[in-house]
Amino acid sequence: MLRLFAFLMMLLASPGVFAQEAGPRGIHATEAVVTDTALVPHARPAIVAGELKTQRFVILHTAKAAGAARALAGQIEGVRDAFGAMLGRDWPGTTEIRLGVGRQEFEALALPGGKPPGWAVALAYPGHQIILLDALSLSDSEGPTTLRHELAHVALGQLARDWPRWFQEGVAQNLTDERYSVAHYGALFRAVTQERVFHFEDLADDWPDVPADVEIAYAQSAAFVAFLTGKHGSHAMGLLVDGVRAGEPFEQAFGKAFRTSLLLEEQDWREGLAARYGWLPLTTSSALLWLTASVLCVAAFVRRMRQKAARMTELAAEDAAEDAALRLLAAARAAGPVPVDGSEPLSPALPWPEWPGATTPVAPPNPSAPSQPEALEGAPEALESGTGHPEGPDGSDLDMDDEEPESASGEYELDGEAPSGRPPKPTLH
Template identity: 65%
Template structure:
């Protein structure tokens, strides 16, 4: 699944931004091994108002940081147990953690001669078994990672001397879980595809200058230490700690502990780097299956959404058409009703048409509508000329 996420990120991120990764450098708040002031008796800082103790830790707190210190005391032993399960050894003595709130208290709790850098939010004094914390960072997402990182430097400083830089940083990142970040995977992907994987002998004391190369150095150190831990287990790591503790050079102690040289182990690790971090995992087996399944799911979702939108549009158009048809039918019915209830307009009487109409009416009138002469019976000439018989006269 992480290969799929990486591919999507690479497709969405321009190549010009390949070096814009957050590096686990001083900007992240780690002191990278800490500061080692002189080993002299140190009084308790005046700012400390109390302490919380566990079997292997002593937590000093100020008036503002008591709550953070007591909360941290509840899981600090479990963090140390995890370290032992990876290293195969536990460092001796009681480790002191000083907790303050804000920059002013953080600097006031520092050891004389070991002031924290301006960018640091946590600081380790490995020889003194002391870790300095700003409680404000514990509430953030990187708070516990920062604490684990500083404890890793205390553990290595107490168990032995002469650790190479790549081993210190690689082990610290494995103990904090930083090695599982997508940033690390992307850096190794870039290192493999650009053939920029460094030799570990070149990372013994010095670190690269370019930010992009620094990110690769951290990532490959974490990956190599994780590979060694998985291959040789806590027993092998414990033997390495014991051999380095004798004061012999790291490469010699490495050979005795793992029955192999650093170069041979590095070559074996490099053979699998391309298979784990190159293009191959993105185009084979489960990675390709996940990619294909994701594409099918997305395509099915888009198709289903489109079909649903088309169906809704069709239903809406059908509703509009039915409503228009019903409205037309109602309007036609109302028009018919109005036509039946309205009387016909009167016909105008004038001109020739009026005269013809009058003749027709006279011809159709009954006989008793004939006018009677005012001077009595009509004359014989009138009788002869009249086309109608005389009406009987009543006496």
């Protein structure tokens, strides 16, 4: 977020890096003014198909521009009234507007010797009170502003002559509300932060050559005229127009109308530039607050999407691990039973091999049969009687041949040879 904010500040503070190198931006790149009064209007051009008249205008149009001419005729008088409210004076006479569609018709309507530049879509002849327009430009977003700008040049040209360049451009931009544009604010911000504000005596006749400086010249001219109008009102502006029309030098008429000099008014205006176009208004403006809020929303959305993507990746990994564990468990179950304690799976039971010389396993004792000491209680009497076999409790003989004597250590007593077959019978003493 801090990096984005710093980048935006660098854009505003950059010395025209992003300015249009071919010329000024906006309507200043599409409008032109011809101040040569030696041009003589000839007869009505042959391409003109009709005309519309209002109280203070006459509109000549081609066949293709008939619709645009009717729409313009219903609006043009109100535009002129707004000019009189600002300047305190209305210019005399009838203003002629020529409308054509396309480049070919636009150039065919021009005065002899006053061909419009190739980049222009509007042209003003202030000395002849004629405005030339491409009707297609009126449907553009900046079309009405271009028309008002050309009317401002005609108005000043008809009211008086020898206006300083900065005053003409400043009045035209205030009449068209161009001074409220973001481009003008950005140009003045660069001029203030980089200390590149021009003196108006240097903008009286010539205009800068560098496109970035041209934007500053336009912006500061509009801002200074707005400062004068807001401070002194339209009445003082009317007195200034009257003085210049009477042939007084501009600075002399300026002193009489505003009761101060141009230099003092310029110094007063410069002192307030930092407060209006410096860093402080930029950081406290509502536009910046909305911009910051928008950037925060975008940053929060991006962060949320990243968190969601990370969570989905984590869930996918967990699902893959569970699937692998299930496959391993299924394989283990197919191989055999799995002990609970985690030891090796049990092998299937195999038959025990019969080794040579192994004895027959002894059957487990019968719980109901008498124990061995009880069975041997009658053995001495049986031996003494000569029977040779002791009798059991039930009178049956005890077969001693099946008994296998053990040594004290639990092993068989062998006569030096390994037993083969049955062991020898025990001897009683």
